[in-house]
Amino acid sequence: MIKSRPLYRPFTLDVSGRAHLVVTDQPELPEMVDLPSVDLEIFTVQTVSSEIEAPVDGNRRAFHAVVDLLAHLPRRLANDKIGLRIYAIGTEAFVWDVHNIARAAGLGSAEIHLTHAGSLRRRVYCAHCKTMSEDVTDNIVLCPGCGASLLVRDHFSRRLAAFMGVKVDAEIPGEIPAAESLYQ
Amino acid sequence: MKLRIEAISVLSPTIRRFILAADDGAPLPVAGAGAHVMVSLPGETRSWRNAYSVVSGPGMRDHYEIVVRRSQQSRGGSAFLHERAVAGDRLEVGLPQNFFAPSRIAGRHLLLSGGIGITPFLSYIRTLHTPFELHHCCKREDTPAFAGLLPSGATNIVLHTNREELNFRTLLAAQKLDTHLYCCGPEDFMNDAFGAARHLGWPEAKIHRESFGGVVSGAFFTVHLKKSGLTVQVRQEETLLDALEAAGLEPPSLCRGGACGECELPVLAGIPAHHDHYLSDSRRAKNDAIMTCVSRAHTSELVLDF
Structure with missing residues (x-):
């Protein structure tokens, strides 16, 4: 294992946060994610070929492509208030794209949690x-x-x-x- | 370095401003935003070293400007500056140190100060190139003094004369993601602000505190020093560090505000009352070290390996 290779942790809720935004490049959150019973906002990616379902509730939003999600994220974060924790779940390229957008929006490393899930591509x-x-x-x-x-x-x-x-x-x-x- | 008091101005009955410069007018070391200097001040029985923020802007190298409130329980330092110091006096002044520099990666800064805690922010507001908001809380009678130190007409600088008026919860909840919080003032003022911030999910990395000068007084206790064989009494209104120095010892110290960790001494027996911001929670729980500048004792006696 070389030093530049990031280590990832399974998803756990950071209880120090006031609000939580979970973003994934997959149609649904992976099964390993045990959702806590707090208010979470969830962004997923459901490509046209995948079955399109109505949002489960008002806190869920499905994008049609990863690029759409990544394009929306900076606008969303620009209006957000401190106390937010962001959780990225997906391929390494995706979670680090989310990380870099979050850093540019002013979030620090303690406010960003990355979980690698799905393909190793x-x-x-x-x-x-x-x-x-x-x-x-x-x-x-x-x-x-x-x-x-x-x-x-x-x-x-x-x-x-x-x-x-x-x-x-x-x-x-x-x-x-x-x-x-x-x-x- | 020895600096001469060039001028003294009386801003209020308890607040004075001092201009310090070198005898030969030589340029002084640069003091960045938030920096302070330790000033040695003669007292009745001994001399005191007090930390004062350098409020002149970082570009000012021909003089340092400090603003000093006369502490009600002055041990001698601020009382000397208010009652005995006159223009022309020479004072020993240390090199500028900075444990409270503004974050370079912050997009915005929220500055909260109480009373004389405004001083580090006076250099901030001359330096910051990123948006900031300053909320200052003070007693009504001190308002003219502080208003005179601040630029007039700035909409991002607000003076409050009533603590109720400044709602930490509302203010801290409304901040954008790239904001850093800085707080300087009385201990309870800062604890209220940081308590509200933590409750609202502010991460530790975005919370900055300056707390020097808040002399932690407490119950009398006795310290036995193993290496030097001395026993030192720490009176209610003095710090352990001051008591060690008064006993003729030269313990390590730097910031004298519980921030830097320089004054750490090993504890062999007794339970310290930790007031510093340096030791981690796990180190505190071990009770095997004490920051002599601010911490005291839960037990009537402490044994230190010094």
Whole structure:
């Protein structure tokens, strides 16, 4: 385990908070989330293909795409009052995107709780041309920016919410090992 | 460093402003927003070291300006400045220290002060480039003195002469997510503000307190010092640190306000009454250390490894 690799905790309510906002990139909160009996506001992502249900109550809001949720979040936080705790549950790229939006809105690390749930797929940052590749499940990926075959490292950038990818055949050009599907 | 009292102005019967400068007019070390200096003041039987916020702006290097309230239970420090100090006197002044600097990542600042606790914020309001709101609470008779220290006509600066008027709950509940809270004033004023803040879910990292000068008085107790073999009595109105110094010892100290942790001494027996903001709850529970500048004793005697 390398130091840049974040550790995640299971969802638990931070009782020091006055209000709680739970956001997930999934249609429903994962089963592991044992919802406490306090007022929570919940944002989920229900893509068009998933069954669209009416909100369970006024505190639930379903977005049609992760980008919609992430675009709404800064506007929502700009009007919020201190005492809020935000909980992000989902893939690593998603929870760190939420983290960075929350930090920009003025929340501190003690007010943000991240839980990794669902797929292990990674966002990969090309160390050569800075292009991001989303939803990478193999340990070697072709960079859509510069065409290099990138080895997906465990080195994680919280700022970019991405893993670092470096040219796998930098030493001997053309020698590219077979990719393994490690991040399902 | 030795600084000369250049000028004294009487702001109210209990509040005076002092201008301190070097004899040769040499530039003084920069004091950032919220910084204080320790000033050594001669007393009847011994000298006292008191912390005073530097209220002149951080750009001012030709002089330091301090505002001093005469403490009703003055041990000698503020009484000296009010009754005996005259322009031309030289005082020993330490380098500026800062345990109360404004947060650089805060988007907004909410400043709450009570009485003479306004002083660190006088440098804040000259420095802050991000939006702030200052609420100051004082006695009605002190209003002209404080109003004179503050810019007039600023809508984000509010003077309150009645504690009821300043509702901490309402004020703290209305703050945006990027606000940091700063509080300086009497102990009960700060406890009320921080109690309300915690109840409303303010995280510790956004709560900043300045508390030097709040001399914690309490019951008389006796300290036995193992290494030096001395026994020292701590009177009701003096601190343990002051009592150790009066006994001719040179215990470690820095902020003298329970913030920095420099004055920590090991406790071998007895139960300390912790008044500092340095020790964690788990360290406090062990009762094996004491911050001599503010803490006292629950037992009539303490044994310290000093």
